Amino acid sequence: MSGSVTVMPPWAYHAFISYSHARDLPVAAALQRDLRRFAVPWFRHRTAPLTDRPGPPHRPLRIFRDVTDLSAAPELWPTIEAALASARWFVLIASPGSAASVWVRREIEWWLANRGPDRMLIAVTGGQVVWGDGDFDWAATDALPREPLAGVFEHEPHWIDLRTLREELGDAVADFAAPIRGVAKDTIVGDHLRQRTRARWTLRGAVALLTAAVLATTTAAVIATRQRAIAVDQRNTAVANQLVGESQAVQDSQPGLARQLLAAAYRLKATPQVTGALAAGAAIPQELRVAADRFAFRADGRVLATVGATLRLYDPATLELLAEKPLDGKQVSAAVFGPAPGHLLAVADGTDVLLLDVRDPRAPIEAGRLVGGDELMLAAAFTPDGKRITTADRGGNIQEWNIADPALPVSLGTMPFRKRFARYQLQHQPGGKVAAMAPILLRKPTPPINDELAANISVNPTLLVLLDERDPSRVLPSAVKETDAIYTFAYAPDGRHLVTAGRGAVRLWTASAGGALSAPVTLPVADPAIRVRHIAYGPGGRIAAVGDDGTVSCWDVSGSQPVLTAQFRATPADGKYVLADELPNDGPDEDWSAAEVESPWNPLDLGFSPDGSRFALLTPGGNAEAETVAPPNTLRIYSTLDTRQLGARSVLPGRAVAGPDGTRTVTADEKTIRLWDTTDPLNPRELGSVAAPDTVQGVAFAPDGRSLAAYFEQEVWAFSVDPAGPMREVARWQLVDGQKSCPMPGYEKLGCLIQASAVTFLDRGTVAVGDLTGQVSIFALDHPDGALATVPVTVGSLSHLAPLAAGNSRLLLVAGQGGLVEIWDFTDPAHAGERGRLPGGDSPTWDAAVSPDGRTVAVVRRDGTATVWRVTGGGTNMHRIADLTDTGSLTAVALTPAGDRVAVLGRDRTLAVYRLGDDTATVELLLPVDASAEATASLSFAGGVLSLATAHGTTVVWQLNPAANARALCVGAGPPMTATQWARVAPGLPFHPPCT
Structure with a gap:
């Protein structure tokens, strides 16, 4: 002590x-x-x-x-x-x-x-x-x-x-x-009871005296309070929805402000429009204000570097600033990370190239320096093995360096081009033996002007030059001829393709390991008049290009034909243009049109993250309305998980079906079935895959999650899903024509093909398959020889099957494209019978959903109606909860595992989510789906997210938690919103910065 x-x-x-x-x-x-x-x-x-x-x-x-x-x-x-x-x-x-x-x-x-x-x-x-x-x-x-x-x-x-x-x-x-x-205890308890009784009577007397006086005042106050609350709620609803519109209006020019406006809208009121905009908020690019001229992602994707007078390193997931390191303060013309492990960053800084070791992103160090001459360094590119680097300066000197020891770089020789360049694009072919160059010559107007102004007006296209890495002085022949003069190019990460942008078109070339280019394919563009001068190639067949007007175009070239998947604007707040009549006259040897003279909207840098999930664009200037002094340039980071659905928070390949508890999901992508751990649905992890015998058209999980069933046309397969081992095929069946409906009269020569159209499990060991002839076939996993029964139903061509809650019975909801929805009892498949029908009219049934516990049913129809029921009495009673209507047809429906919410997709590509009560349905989210997604896509709920399986081969996922979405929007929200900006969009309301 x-x-x-x-x-x-x-x-x-x-x-x-x-x-x-x-x-x-x-x-x-x-x-x-x-x-x-x-x-x-x-x-x-x-x-x-x-x-x-x-x-x-x-x-x-x-x-x-x-x-x-x-x-x-x-x-x-x-x-x-x-x-x-x-x-x-x-x-x-x-x-x-x-x-x-x-x-x-x-x-x-x-x-x-x-x-x-x-x-x-x-x-x-x-x-x-x-x-x-x-x-x-x-x-x-x-x-x-x-x-x-x-x-x-x-x-x-x-x-x-x-x-x-x-x-x-x-x-x-x-x-x-x-x-x-x-x-004594008895004494004190008695005193306590007497004091409590005395206090109670005293209180009653006081209350009686006050009640009469207070009653009238209270009644008036309650009425006034209610009216005020209603008025405040109506005001908040209107302003919140208005902020959604304001966000959409500025998301191209001021994406950070757009993100903050949505977060502010959520603070006011979570209207259906607000919650829908929050769910799709990932479509708004993140905004990072940077005093930098170049940026680069490290090869593992875990570090983002911005480079100017200061090197800054960020965590790309959170945009947390990890480290800052002052550089020489000279002009930075290039910044590039080496290949994996990718901890070496090369920065063309003034006349030198700095080599920085960012193995520890919180403590970057200078590892070496490539000392150039008197000319500005314009480009630097690592060889695929990362042991050498090529540099190019304004004076046309192409130099090769050995950087096996970055602290002691060794020059391997210089190849002078004897020309002066405005800009210089340089890249080694990944996996190949070629270095590609696109040098743009520096213009020489009369009277002479300084190099920087001359570089800004030097925008004419150039040739693609290919050099043999084994002998850099040897120029290889190129299929890109003079008529295909280009502004820019980029290799695919695997080196097998090259994309170029020239006067006439954006083209995709096949590249051999020796550098030869062949089989060019012209990429589709929305407006051929817009010239593309900046382009990037990311993994997974992603290509992004920026046009003269700031339009960003995205292509998917992973399939047999390239597809233009998205276009959006990156409008600068203070972009500047140089007009032709403001330039000095050219000398007599110059030949360039006024169209070539006009300076384009000029990004400083662009590129994909190594995994292709993000595309970043660095542009000059920022929010001209900001009241605070901010860095001069803006880095926009777009989500490119799926460029058809820019707002997706996660993407899976193929059509996804969630397991019974939502922690595992199966996807079917062509002939591959993959199993995923979706405990965190926004970060799925692949557990394994199995090759299906043919293209998978539909798949279903068993109630215990240990089996799968899939089909293609007339064939049905079953697979085991064992967490301790790989998936494997356990049964294979053929559908048979139990109704003798084939061949169709008049089409005898076509033969007969019974095509499956729906699949589900009645229990963990029994599979039900519906087909287009109007029959349900029942199969057992322990009976691989064929169907236990083939039962004709009256709904016609089948569109959906799902088991219902029925105690010891095995009831099946059977929906047909003709409009009928029936309940069938398959307790004994050999003696199956119809138990009842759901009312709903004659309009075709597009889709039906049953909650995993079999107690809630939802059906959507072509006439724009959706009906929701609760199943009671062991499947014998159907209590109608709500009827939902839409202006157009409803094409897909999904229920949450608890059956407390229903989502419907309209043909106008709007997703609506309703909360279900005992006899009510209240809309809580409205989410526009991108127009490139098919309106017939399927929906599913699992793990607090909503999934949309689309016809273009992916399943996209939206986070439905509005609070989590609002927090996510505040990551990369740019400069804080000012009081002046708030007063403009919400006059009279108190200002609270939404992301603090």
Whole structure:
């Protein structure tokens, strides 16, 4: 014990409460509160004096508890020791937490050493207290500390059990109040009841007098409050929806502000329009204001570098600034990471190239320097093995360096072009033996102008030059002829293709390992008049290009034909153009048109992240309306998980079907079935795959998640899904013509093909398959020889099958394209029969959904109606919850696993999510789907997300949690919104920065 002891008056407290803060803080507070005033008249407030004279209570007790009674003492224990010394009783709140507490043990030790056990009271709030032979049974007792209580009590002490009471102690307080006040328990309980009765009658009299006076005022206030609340709610609804529109208007020019406007809208009110915009918020690019001219992603995708006068390193996932390192402050013309492991960053800084080691992104270091001549370095490119680097300067010097030891770079030779360049694009073919160049010559107007201005107006196309890496002085022949003069080019990450952008078109070339180019394919463009001067090639067949007007075009070239998947604008806030008539006259040898003279909208840099999930674009300028001084340039980071659905938060290949608990998902992509861990649905992890015998047209999970069924045309397969091993085929069946409906009259020469159209599991071992002839075939996993039964149904061509909750029966919902929806009993497949039909009209049924527990059913039809039922009575009763209507046909429907929400997709490509009550359906989200997605795509809920399986071969996922979406929007939200900007969009409303 050290330090001075706080001096308190003797007997300052009636009792000292010792307890564990981690577990028993609520019950300690309740005991202090109730013990102070137990049996005390309501009008008594002065604390009772401490005397040794027993008697009826009249005033509140003094009870010490450290949270309420400790002052700002320089040391904690002296103050507690002083309180113990001035207390008459010790109340121990016993639990496993207090038994393990060092402070509680120390307080008990002091009390036993200075007071003894006679004035110790025990209240048990958790664990066990067991008395043995002359002491506590310490093998069973865990609510008391063995040290120092072992052997202290000669007889079993009285303890009070509060384990079921916690914060509402009631009359159990009498067990503590009686000994502390020195009166019998019966006496103090009687006093307490009398005081409570007296207080109740006093209160009733006061209430009776006040009620009449207050009633009229209260009624008027309630009405006024309700009207005001309604008015505020209507105002918030209108302003929140208006902010959604404002966000859409500025997301091209000020994406960070657009993100903040949506976050602000959510603060006001989560209307269906707001929650839908939040779900699709990933379509708005992130905005990062940077004092930089170039950027680059590290090869593993975990570091984003921006380079200017200062090197800054960011975490791409959170945009957290990891490190800053001042550079030489010269003009930066290029920044590029080396190939994997990719920790070396080359920066063309002035006349040199810096080599920076960013293995540790929080502590970058300079690893070496390639010293150039007097000309500005324009380009740097690593060889595929990362051991060499090629540089190019404005004077036309192409130099090769060995950087096996970055600290001691070795020049391997220089190849002078004897020309001066405005810009220089340089890239080594990944996996090949070629270095490709696109040097743009520096213009020479008369009278002469400085190099920087001359470079800005030098925009004419050039030739693609291919060099043999083994002999850089050797120029290889190129299929890109003079007539195909280009502005830019980029190799695919695997080196097998090259994309070029020239005067006439954007073309995709096949590239051999030796560098030869062949079989050019022209990529589709929305407007051929827009020239493309900047282009990037990412993994997975992603290509992005920026046109003169700031239009960003995205292509998917992974399939047999390239597809233009998306276009969006990257409008600069303060972009500048140079007009032809502002330029000096050319000399007599110059030949360039006015169209070539006009300076384009000129991005500083662009590129994909290594995994292709993001595309970044660095542009000059920023938000001209910002009130604060900000860095001069803007880095926009677009989500390119699926460029047809830019708002997707996750993407899976193929059509996805969620498992029964949502933690596993299966996707079917052509002939490959993949199993995914979707415990975190926004970050799926592939568990394994299996090759299907043919193209998969439909797939279903068994209720226990351990089997899959899939089909193609007339063939049905079953696969085991064993978490401990790979998926494998366990059965294969053929559909048969049980109705003798083939061949169709008049089409005998075409033969007969029974095409499956729906599949589900009746139970974990029984599969039901519907087909276009209107029959349901039942198969058993343990019966691989064929169908147990083939049952004709009356709904016609089948579109959907799903099991219903039916106790011991096996009921199946059967929906047909003709409009009928029936319930069939397949308990005995050989004697299956129709149990009933759902009303709904004659309009064709597009889709049906049943919740995983089989208790909620939803059907959507071509006439724009959706009907939702609850299944009761073991499947015998269908209670109609709601009818939903839309202006156009509804094409897809999904239910949450709990059956409390339903999502429908309209042909106008709007997703609507409704919350279901007992007899109501309330819309809570409206989400426009990109027009490039097929309106007949399928929907599913799992793990708090909504999935859309589209016809273009992917399943995209949206996060439905609006709070999480609002937080995600605040990552990469650019400069904070200003009060002036807020007053413009929400005049009269108080301003609170939405992302703080």
